[in-house]
Amino acid sequence: MITKNTPILETRNVNKYFLEPVKFHVLKDVSLQLYRKEFVSIMGKSGCGKSTLLYILSTMDTEYEGELRIDGETMSHQSHDELARIRNEKIGFVFQFHYLLPEFTVLKNVMLPALKLGKESESTIKKNALQKLEILGIQDQAYKKASRISGGQKQRVSIARALINNPKIIMGDEPTGNLDSKNSRIVFDVLRELSTELDMAMLIVTHDHDFANKTDRIIEMEDGYILNNK
Amino acid sequence: MSNFLIILDISKTHLFAKKKQTAVAALGVTFGIGMFIIMMSFMTGLNELLDGLVLNRTPHVQIYNKIEPTVTQPIDRYLNAANQLNHIESVKPKSRLERIHNALPILSELKKNDKVKGATPQTTCKVFYRAGTNNLNGIINGIEVNEEVRLFNFKEYIVEGDVNSLIKKKNSILLGSGIAKNLSLRVGDKIQVSNTNGANFSLTIGGIYQSGLADVDDIQSYVNLKMAQQILGVGGNYISRIHVKLIDLEDAVPFSRVIENIYDVKAMDIKTANAQFDTGSDIRTLISYAVSITLLIVAGFGIYNILNMFIYEKMNDIAILKATGFTGTDVMLMFIVQALAIGIMGAALGLSLGYGVSVIIDNIPFNTEALPTIKTYPINYDPLFYLTGIVFALISTFLAGYLPARKARNIDPVEIIRGQ
Ligand SMILES: Nc1ncnc2c1ncn2[C@@H]1O[C@H](COP(=O)(O)OP(=O)(O)O)[C@@H](O)[C@H]1O
Ligand SMILES: [Mg+2]
Numbered sequence: 001m002i003t004k005n006t007p008i009l010e011t012r013n014v015n016k017y018f019l020e021p022v023k024f025h026v027l028k029d030v031s032l033q034l035y036r037k038e039f040v041s042i043m044g045k046s047g048c049g050k051s052t053l054l055y056i057l058s059t060m061d062t063e064y065e066g067e068l069r070i071d072g073e074t075m076s077h078q079s080h081d082e083l084a085r086i087r088n089e090k091i092g093f094v095f096q097f098h099y100l101l102p103e104f105t106v107l108k109n110v111m112l113p114a115l116k117l118g119k120e121s122e123s124t125i126k127k128n129a130l131q132k133l134e135i136l137g138i139q140d141q142a143y144k145k146a147s148r149i150s151g152g153q154k155q156r157v158s159i160a161r162a163l164i165n166n167p168k169i170i171m172g173d174e175p176t177g178n179l180d181s182k183n184s185r186i187v188f189d190v191l192r193e194l195s196t197e198l199d200m201a202m203l204i205v206t207h208d209h210d211f212a213n214k215t216d217r218i219i220e221m222e223d224g225y226i227l228n229n230k
Numbered sequence: 231m232s233n234f235l236i237i238l239d240i241s242k243t244h245l246f247a248k249k250k251q252t253a254v255a256a257l258g259v260t261f262g263i264g265m266f267i268i269m270m271s272f273m274t275g276l277n278e279l280l281d282g283l284v285l286n287r288t289p290h291v292q293i294y295n296k297i298e299p300t301v302t303q304p305i306d307r308y309l310n311a312a313n314q315l316n317h318i319e320s321v322k323p324k325s326r327l328e329r330i331h332n333a334l335p336i337l338s339e340l341k342k343n344d345k346v347k348g349a350t351p352q353t354t355c356k357v358f359y360r361a362g363t364n365n366l367n368g369i370i371n372g373i374e375v376n377e378e379v380r381l382f383n384f385k386e387y388i389v390e391g392d393v394n395s396l397i398k399k400k401n402s403i404l405l406g407s408g409i410a411k412n413l414s415l416r417v418g419d420k421i422q423v424s425n426t427n428g429a430n431f432s433l434t435i436g437g438i439y440q441s442g443l444a445d446v447d448d449i450q451s452y453v454n455l456k457m458a459q460q461i462l463g464v465g466g467n468y469i470s471r472i473h474v475k476l477i478d479l480e481d482a483v484p485f486s487r488v489i490e491n492i493y494d495v496k497a498m499d500i501k502t503a504n505a506q507f508d509t510g511s512d513i514r515t516l517i518s519y520a521v522s523i524t525l526l527i528v529a530g531f532g533i534y535n536i537l538n539m540f541i542y543e544k545m546n547d548i549a550i551l552k553a554t555g556f557t558g559t560d561v562m563l564m565f566i567v568q569a570l571a572i573g574i575m576g577a578a579l580g581l582s583l584g585y586g587v588s589v590i591i592d593n594i595p596f597n598t599e600a601l602p603t604i605k606t607y608p609i610n611y612d613p614l615f616y617l618t619g620i621v622f623a624l625i626s627t628f629l630a631g632y633l634p635a636r637k638a639r640n641i642d643p644v645e646i647i648r649g650q
Binding site: 051055058060061080081084085087088089093095099100101102103104112113115116117118161 | 243247546549550554557558643648
């Protein structure tokens with residue numbers, strides 16, 4: 001049911017060390033593939049390196065050894081500005097804590113990455129942003145300040161923001177970690193629907209076994225290794 | 231929307247969210263620029279006033295007769311000084327008239343010179359002023375009124391009456407204010423003047439002259455050149471001194487040397503006569519600049535501090551913006567824009583403040599006996615100060631913003647996100 005041609009995201013032997021406070025080998029020979037439209041969850045004990053891996057995959061962290069390819073393109077030797085552009089266009093990131101710009105409206109928060117990409121007019125971007133908010137069931141909050149909405153709503157706004165540029169990959173670092181089971185289910189359903197309906201691959205770190213069991217594939221990590229590719 | 235417009239938009243939101251801090255930072259600049267403009271306007275206004283007092287009224291070169299001992303004494307010519315030592319005690323100058331030899335040809339030569347704006351002759355005579363039984367020692371200067379007015383702002387000294395009365399009536403006098411006061415005389419009254427030989431002349435007071443220097447005003451009066459020569463009992467070629475105004479003040483020193491070389495006269499240049507004057511203006515200007523620059527630097531530190539604080543408070547925003555695809559340069563520009571916005575707002579207010587206070591100072595009454603023409607404190611509204619103020623405000627706020635903004639550019643979003 002899932003077309004597995006070339007991976008949209010791929011790593012080969014990624015190793016990462018922390019030098020402070022003592023030298024610490026946090027990621028060990030991590031090789032993984034993520035294919036188009038795939039919905040993959042990453043599981044593992046706290047402290048095994050899941051967040052660290054995700055920061056590397058999202059191109060925010062460039063201090064690592066090994067190879068990272070996104071959409072067939074290698075990420076090593078890219079400039080920071082170039083990586084920012086790739087991140088803007090191809091990756092949507094949902095953090096564990098709802099990271100919004102508190103002084104801007106909900107709508108503006110969603111619009112900003114698209115404004116930065118600059119491919120569409122402001123009015124089109126606004127229309128798209130309202131549509132993404134509608135998908136997440138919070139279009140009625142659009143004109144509120146981001147600091148004035150509830151935690152569950154904030155998390156859905158940050159998903160809408162991750163979607164705004166129709167990226168190839170959505171990454172989430174425990175996006176439901178701070179949500180109650182009801183909000184958690186809403187978020188899962190939305191992500192599930194998006195991965196099949198839109199051409200988006202999902203890579204979601206989670207502690208929630210129910211959540212993980214409903215995804216296409218679980219990547220399990222332990223002490224910086226990838227255990228299996230089920 | 232272009233990239234820069236988005237950055238402007240984000241900067242605007244940030245600034246509006248922090249109205250109070252923004253206002254405080256801007257007011258720092260306002261104060262700095264305002265003070266700069268007030269100081270410069272007032273100080274240079276004062277300088278110009280003093281320039282007007284001294285430079286505009288003082289001849290650039292004064293030419294008068296040399297009264298110095300002869301360099302080669304007659305005995306040296308008679309007994310060769312190379313072979314023997316001739317020693318004369320107490321050498322005195324030869325007695326000479328107080329007139330310039332060949333004054334009229336020198337005057338017309340001077341007037342033809344390209345560097346000369348004008349040259350006027352004066353004839354000075356010692357007199358007694360008489361009114362009733364009172365006798366006062368004094369000096370009368372014979373002048374060419376029109377030229378004195380044109381070249382040396384002579385009109386400014388005439389506090390009562392009409393400067394042109396000297397032209398209209400030959401026996402008119404512009405009486406020193408101290409003399410008028412001592413002898414209880416007013417414009418229109420008659421005054422008797424006698425020369426050193428005891429000859430009497432009856433003059434009509436056409437105006438009151440006041441230089442502001444009591445020593446001068448108590449003894450000195452002005453009459454027409456011809457009248458002065460008549461009082462002295464001499465001909466029209468008797469000229470005591472020639473006052474020269476040059477086109478460029480800087481020529482005064484070399485020009486006076488040339489004159490001394492050509493003619494048998496003494497030529498005193500304004501620099502030698504007012505050696506201390508230039509340093510005074512220079513020091514006032516220097517102090518104004520030093521104080522203003524200090525204020526602007528303090529304002530710059532204010533902006534630097536507040537921007538550092540903004541950036542510290544906005545760490546999360548910076549991390550989110552970078553995580554969602556804004557570059558380090560975008561983030562840096564955001565904060566530079568904010569610094570410049572603070573600078574521009576502050577500078578605009580500062581210019582208004584500076585102008586406003588200048589206008590107020592300009593209207594404060596300032597009356598002094600010494601400066602009869604000055605009614606209020608002097609202010610110089612040179613647009614250059616306003617331009618300098620803006621440029622300096624922009625440069626200093628840019629620098630104050632640049633350093634924190636560069637820090638923001640280098641913030642690693644991962645560190646912030648992981649820190650939560
Ligand atoms: N900046 C850092 N410096 C040093 N060690 C770190 C740093 N960030 C994380 N670590 C360590 O790296 C390991 C992996 O962290 P992380 O990727 O956050 O784990 P997870 O997300 O799986 O809970 C942990 O042991 C953590 O203590
Ligand atoms: Mg984690």
